[in-house]
Amino acid sequence: MPIEYDIRLEIGYLYDSPAASTRTLLRMLPLTNGEQTLITGLVSADPVPDFRRDGVDFFGNATTEIAHDAGKTEFLFRFEGRVRRIPRGTTLDLSCGLAALGAEIQGIQSITPMSPHHFLGDSERIRHEPEIAAFAEEVTAPGMSVMAALQAVSHAIHDRFDFDPGATEVSTTPIEAFQNRRGVCQDISQVTIAALRSVGIPAGYVSGFLRTVAPPGQPRLEGADAMHAWVRAWCGMETGWVEIDPTNDMLVGADHIAIAIGRDYADVAPVKGSSRTSGSHRTEHRVDVIPL
Amino acid sequence: MTSPDDIAEDPVLALLQEYSPPNGVADELLRPDGRLRPVWRPLIDLLARQSPEEMAERFARGDQYLHDAGVYYRQHTQSGSTLRDWPLSHVPVVIAEEEWRELAEGIVQRAELLEKVMADLYGMGDLVANGLLPAELIARNPEWLRPMVGIRPRSGHFLHFLAFEVGRSPDGSWLVLGDRTQAPSGSGFALENRMATSRVFQDLFPTSNVERLAGFFRAHRGAMTALNAGGDGKVAILTPGHHSDTYFEHAYIARYLGLLLLECEDLKVERGRLMVRTIHGPQPVSVLWRRLDSRFADPLELDENSALGTPGMVAALRAQDVTMLNCLGSGVLEARALMAFLPRICEKLMGEPLKLPNIATWWCGQDLERGYVYENLHRMMIGRALSSDLPFEVDALTALGGDFRGTARRPIGEWLDRDGPNLVGQEAVTLSTTPAMIDGQLLPRPALIRVFATRTSRGWTVMPGGYARIGRSGDPTALSMKNGGSVADVWVVGDRPVEPETLTGEPEGPFIRRGPGLLPSRAADNLFWLGRYVERAEARVRELRAYHLRLSESGDPSLPLVARLGAFIEGFGVDIDEPVPAVVLELFDAAQGCAGKVRDRFSTDGWQALTDLAFTARGHFSRVHPGDQAVKAMGELLRKLAGFSGLVHENMYRSSGWRFLTMGRALERADQTISLLAAFADPAQPGGGFDVAIEVGDSVMTHRRRYSVHTSRSSVIDLLALDAGNPRSVFFQIDMLRDQDRLLTQNAAADPMSDLARAILLLHTELSVAVPEDITTERLFGLQGEIREISTLLTQRYLS
Numbered sequence A: 001m002p003i004e005y006d007i008r009l010e011i012g013y014l015y016d017s018p019a020a021s022t023r024t025l026l027r028m029l030p031l032t033n034g035e036q037t038l039i040t041g042l043v044s045a046d047p048v049p050d051f052r053r054d055g056v057d058f059f060g061n062a063t064t065e066i067a068h069d070a071g072k073t074e075f076l077f078r079f080e081g082r083v084r085r086i087p088r089g090t091t092l093d094l095s096c097g098l099a100a101l102g103a104e105i106q107g108i109q110s111i112t113p114m115s116p117h118h119f120l121g122d123s124e125r126i127r128h129e130p131e132i133a134a135f136a137e138e139v140t141a142p143g144m145s146v147m148a149a150l151q152a153v154s155h156a157i158h159d160r161f162d163f164d165p166g167a168t169e170v171s172t173t174p175i176e177a178f179q180n181r182r183g184v185c186q187d188i189s190q191v192t193i194a195a196l197r198s199v200g201i202p203a204g205y206v207s208g209f210l211r212t213v214a215p216p217g218q219p220r221l222e223g224a225d226a227m228h229a230w231v232r233a234w235c236g237m238e239t240g241w242v243e244i245d246p247t248n249d250m251l252v253g254a255d256h257i258a259i260a261i262g263r264d265y266a267d268v269a270p271v272k273g274s275s276r277t278s279g280s281h282r283t284e285h286r287v288d289v290i291p292l
Numbered sequence B: 001m002t003s004p005d006d007i008a009e010d011p012v013l014a015l016l017q018e019y020s021p022p023n024g025v026a027d028e029l030l031r032p033d034g035r036l037r038p039v040w041r042p043l044i045d046l047l048a049r050q051s052p053e054e055m056a057e058r059f060a061r062g063d064q065y066l067h068d069a070g071v072y073y074r075q076h077t078q079s080g081s082t083l084r085d086w087p088l089s090h091v092p093v094v095i096a097e098e099e100w101r102e103l104a105e106g107i108v109q110r111a112e113l114l115e116k117v118m119a120d121l122y123g124m125g126d127l128v129a130n131g132l133l134p135a136e137l138i139a140r141n142p143e144w145l146r147p148m149v150g151i152r153p154r155s156g157h158f159l160h161f162l163a164f165e166v167g168r169s170p171d172g173s174w175l176v177l178g179d180r181t182q183a184p185s186g187s188g189f190a191l192e193n194r195m196a197t198s199r200v201f202q203d204l205f206p207t208s209n210v211e212r213l214a215g216f217f218r219a220h221r222g223a224m225t226a227l228n229a230g231g232d233g234k235v236a237i238l239t240p241g242h243h244s245d246t247y248f249e250h251a252y253i254a255r256y257l258g259l260l261l262l263e264c265e266d267l268k269v270e271r272g273r274l275m276v277r278t279i280h281g282p283q284p285v286s287v288l289w290r291r292l293d294s295r296f297a298d299p300l301e302l303d304e305n306s307a308l309g310t311p312g313m314v315a316a317l318r319a320q321d322v323t324m325l326n327c328l329g330s331g332v333l334e335a336r337a338l339m340a341f342l343p344r345i346c347e348k349l350m351g352e353p354l355k356l357p358n359i360a361t362w363w364c365g366q367d368l369e370r371g372y373v374y375e376n377l378h379r380m381m382i383g384r385a386l387s388s389d390l391p392f393e394v395d396a397l398t399a400l401g402g403d404f405r406g407t408a409r410r411p412i413g414e415w416l417d418r419d420g421p422n423l424v425g426q427e428a429v430t431l432s433t434t435p436a437m438i439d440g441q442l443l444p445r446p447a448l449i450r451v452f453a454t455r456t457s458r459g460w461t462v463m464p465g466g467y468a469r470i471g472r473s474g475d476p477t478a479l480s481m482k483n484g485g486s487v488a489d490v491w492v493v494g495d496r497p498v499e500p501e502t503l504t505g506e507p508e509g510p511f512i513r514r515g516p517g518l519l520p521s522r523a524a525d526n527l528f529w530l531g532r533y534v535e536r537a538e539a540r541v542r543e544l545r546a547y548h549l550r551l552s553e554s555g556d557p558s559l560p561l562v563a564r565l566g567a568f569i570e571g572f573g574v575d576i577d578e579p580v581p582a583v584v585l586e587l588f589d590a591a592q593g594c595a596g597k598v599r600d601r602f603s604t605d606g607w608q609a610l611t612d613l614a615f616t617a618r619g620h621f622s623r624v625h626p627g628d629q630a631v632k633a634m635g636e637l638l639r640k641l642a643g644f645s646g647l648v649h650e651n652m653y654r655s656s657g658w659r660f661l662t663m664g665r666a667l668e669r670a671d672q673t674i675s676l677l678a679a680f681a682d683p684a685q686p687g688g689g690f691d692v693a694i695e696v697g698d699s700v701m702t703h704r705r706r707y708s709v710h711t712s713r714s715s716v717i718d719l720l721a722l723d724a725g726n727p728r729s730v731f732f733q734i735d736m737l738r739d740q741d742r743l744l745t746q747n748a749a750a751d752p753m754s755d756l757a758r759a760i761l762l763l764h765t766e767l768s769v770a771v772p773e774d775i776t777t778e779r780l781f782g783l784q785g786e787i788r789e790i791s792t793l794l795t796q797r798y799l800s
Helices: A098-106 A130-139 A146-160 A174-180 A185-198 B004-009 B011-015 B038-048 B052-069 B097-121 B135-139 B187-200 B214-227 B247-257 B313-318 B330-334 B336-340 B342-350 B367-375 B412-422 B521-554 B560-570 B582-596 B604-621 B628-651 B656-680 B689-696 B700-706 B713-722 B730-744 B755-769 B777-799
Strands: A003-019 A022-026 A036-046 A051-056 A062-068 A072-085 A203-210 A228-234 A241-245 A256-262 A271-275 A281-291 B072-077 B080-085 B093-096 B161-168 B174-180 B234-238 B260-262 B267-270 B273-278 B281-290 B323-325 B361-363 B380-384 B423-427 B433-438 B441-456 B459-462 B467-470 B486-493
Touching: A003 A203, A003 A271, A022 A036, A022 A072, A036 A062, A072 A256, A098 A146, A130 A146, A130 A174, A130 A185, A146 A185, A146 A228, A146 A241, A174 A185, A185 A203, A185 A228, A203 A281, A228 A256, A241 A256, B011 B038, B038 B093, B052 B080, B052 B187, B052 B604, B072 B247, B093 B097, B097 B161, B097 B174, B097 B330, B097 B342, B097 B441, B097 B459, B097 B486, B174 B330, B174 B336, B187 B247, B187 B441, B187 B467, B187 B486, B214 B234, B214 B247, B214 B281, B214 B323, B214 B441, B214 B459, B234 B247, B247 B260, B260 B281, B267 B281, B267 B313, B273 B313, B273 B521, B330 B336, B336 B342, B336 B361, B336 B423, B361 B367, B367 B412, B367 B423, B380 B412, B412 B423, B433 B467, B433 B486, B521 B560, B521 B582, B521 B628, B521 B656, B521 B689, B521 B777, B560 B656, B560 B689, B582 B604, B604 B628, B628 B656, B656 B689, B656 B713, B656 B730, B656 B777, B689 B700, B689 B713, B700 B713, B713 B730, B730 B755, B730 B777, B755 B777
Parallel strands: B093 B486, B234 B260, B234 B281, B281 B323
Antiparallel strands: A003 A072, A003 A281, A022 A062, A022 A271, A036 A072, A051 A062, A203 A228, A203 A256, A228 A241, B072 B080, B161 B174, B161 B441, B267 B273, B273 B281, B361 B423, B380 B423, B433 B441, B441 B459, B441 B467, B467 B486
């Protein structure tokens, strides 16, 4: 059953001293793919930028590149729009065995954006970590199907972590979060990705939203008041990409709306910026996701 | 067999007495039958006729050139990095022209092939789709930059300047050991090796039919200018900066080719255009010869932690606003695993086999290949697949002949099975040997040659010569400079005489006087502070000399004037008990630091004078005692400072850069002189203070001539603050600042007067009409504040 959402995302930056000049790369416009459609939507910035160029990155995410001339101390980046979500129904587990996955991956001769090959090796923020690899090996078995392994890893990491917004920062590495057993969706997703890759399952990072208020009679999900993140994993030729939310230990459903996909947070960060200022800055963001 | 008698009679035999290449390798000097290759004959005859003293004199001539030219390299060690002498092996590698021509053909084919491969990897991806390259080899390569996929380079080409590591296999054929596509270095060093070696053999070189290098560089410069395609943008070299181990080369090449040398900090992307920040505002840049690794070029779209990058650089390339040599992402071609697939790719893309084979390589991600590597461990190097290292550059994760060189210890079979896709096997290389003079003996040493190629409008051109690396011992792992290896010139020798030529001596078309060129704000800033630091150091040295002079006369540091002088100097952070204070050394270091960041704009002589100053000061630091010895040391430093100033003022072209150096100096001198006057021309100061002011102000003779022998407050203020003819007076500095600022802005005469010009003019006017009585001590402090404000305004106007 398709659901439509009205979504608003605002991310603000406040600098102590005026920035000399800034250049910012935004990834805030939700994806359109087989499971969701952007009906209408606009990314904007305040103050109005002195330069703007919209584009699409390697993985197909919408980008907005903007520049501000010198002298500003406050910036607000905003997305407002409507998305139709068409969740893929739960299907039978037709994924191949974990032991056979390697051969299936090798059979894919492609470096196009959807190829699983991009999602196996180290990426900028997710490196191979022996400790996480050992953990992943423990909770999976070569005889498992890839889907089963995926759910086992998600479950084990969900169990291991306490959701704690104060425990980590955006720059916290997966191994730090893994060892502290605390963190937010970004940490939990990146640790899950590291674990999946270490057992040979191609895994990527998804940034997005959760509906803000849970349907009647259901608990409010963790991470609903901010941007959310989850994981996509390639489960073999037959099943393809499957999305899972380890923060809530569930397969991704109608409550999840994706903005961007990549290998890790560095590929999908909603705001990437550079300003020639020596001072510090503060940032805040808010999200509203209202079902129609 | 050669008998001792033969050797005595034949100097060549004597020279080659110890020269016996190892079995099973090719030798550059000797043919397989042991006879001398004819192309070496003139050089060997010459060497054989030299006495040891003559030989030493020749080699010293080359070394002297390198020293005078300031050629060094930066060696990184655990305790930091140091500058080392350039390790020139004085005997060049001599190669016959017809043999070189064949090599060059292979190089051209390989360059064209690499262009096609790169265009595919950043375009359709057909090589992977058609099974000619494994997907994971590309997808896992950190040098394959996803943001660059789909970009079409403005010039139509991704690759413009390449280098290849070439060695000779035992059968005498050439072999590529590595492709250098990222940001190849060494062409400038090749040029320096040539300069030095041609001095060692200055009698032989002009008539030895050695092909010249200048034509190659002229072609390269012409190609870069052509890439500008009539655009208004500048052509520049992009360097990672002075901390890079090849910065010297970047500065050298920039000077030699007359190109701007830029760091990412100089650049910004403004409304989609790449601009360089200059003293006259942002100016467009259209062609960049990149010497910085791709990943660091743009923190916004590439490595987000890069402190070296320019945000928006990728976007500028995407918008075809700028041509980059080579395009970002070219490092993907350097992965050695690629060499396992290039022979087949060449057949497919070029319709012909590789003319120049590369070293046999097996990617261990394939079962068959992995099996072969395991079966042949004894003649294999096994290492990381995506590394660009040469086969003999072993690290902890490299196995050679079935054994690890480093500390890693585990069964190689297990390693191959587990880590296969990340590993390659490469045939262990034996390089050819070439003569090197070691302790008076000509001995065979392994050699590897880096060959350079540039793309011109007529296709690829190969440099006739190159940059040879020579092993310290017979072991090829000792080839790198890090491990004590040396470098040598490469002579490509033909049958016919060559025309002597240089880059500068070749007139092309009518005589054109070029404009003075752009001065990036960063370079101006460094020159400005160089001027300030040197002047500040000079002030300290003069004060210290005056102090120690009085100390040695009286022997009593508690006398009022001596104590006052000591306290004055200590006010600048100096420990007066140190005869050559650490603060002064730091000033020389800071000056050297500034100069080191603008080596392309700074003469070699000036650089050496500065180096010598810092060196001399440091030498005196721990040895000199207070009093007499300190006076002498300060005298020596002052003479060297005068030497440096002389070079700056007599020999430096009056470019914008010179103006900033001069303005920095003038501002600092005005500031220091005011401090001096406030302390020693004050009516309340102890007796003898006026003389101190005149002495430290270096105006004793003038004072004697212009006034009476007796110093008064008025005569001191008149001479050191108001006199328009005294190059040490405050007014003289303000006058200088006014002139230089006007010259810098002369083209913008129509603009309203800048805050800077207004502030200078106000001060100028006041000092023009002032009489000594107006300049009270209180007013001096006021003047000092205004001078510091001028420095701030100058920084705002030109340097930020």
